[in-house]
Amino acid sequence: MMLLRSALSLLFLLAVVRSQSLPPAKYDGFVYTKGRVDPDPVAIEAFLDPLCPYSRDSWPSLKKTVAHYGRRVWLIVHLLPLPYHDNAYAASRALHIVNKLNSSGTFPLLELFFKHQERFYGAQTINKTRASVIKDIQRLASKVADCSGVEAGFNDRQTDLRTRVSFKYSASRGVYGTPTFFLNGFLVPDNGSTIDYNGWRHLIDPLLSSREA
């Protein structure tokens, strides 16, 4: 009996270790500039929370910046669902699910979350059950991917694990708020206001021109 119990707990331990194994098989994050960058681009890493209003506000100028530089910049988005945004983890999980089902739906869904963000805020969903909020998130995700696939994704442990990896990756980089940006691997200082398009130009232009010198 004793032996059985310790064998079982060993198995359990192995399962836990296995399911949380790091590093993950794939680098965390969604590459926005997939397949269309120079060999040596300026790397922008964005840590965003789909339900964070500041992340939402930072997105249009970042997109405009990437469009301006074209092949010269590479943008990857990491998700950091913040614990004080009640439904951020489920929203992030939906993004991982959609990314797996239809990767070209990933950023359209991120933008849908930004657009309909208020609907998922803590205060707005306080009287709703968790199940009904997840249904609502699934409905939104179904605009960019197959509905039954999205539903099944929420029952697939792998998508939960992937979302955890995003969180762990953010924590491992010391990121504790959103939006947070890194340029060529270094933190972009945050002065409390959203970086607008000119702000981005101001940051990236010197990097590119110093290469030519």
Ligand SMILES: *[C@@H]1O[C@H](CO)[C@@H](O)[C@H](O)[C@H]1NC(C)=O
């Ligand atoms: C995948 O996402 C793209 C972008 O939103 C969309 O145009 C396309 O219809 C989606 N495919 C499916 C199968 O939902």
Ligand SMILES: *[C@@H]1O[C@H](CO)[C@@H](O)[C@H](O)[C@H]1NC(C)=O
């Ligand atoms: C939640 O329920 C309480 C009590 O019925 C009500 O006062 C409040 O307005 C409701 N909030 C929302 C966002 O529905």
Ligand SMILES: *[C@@H]1O[C@H](CO)[C@@H](O)[C@H](O)[C@H]1NC(C)=O
């Ligand atoms: C903070 O940064 C933004 C964007 O880079 C800039 O437009 C703004 O002037 C800065 N504000 C202060 C107080 O430095």
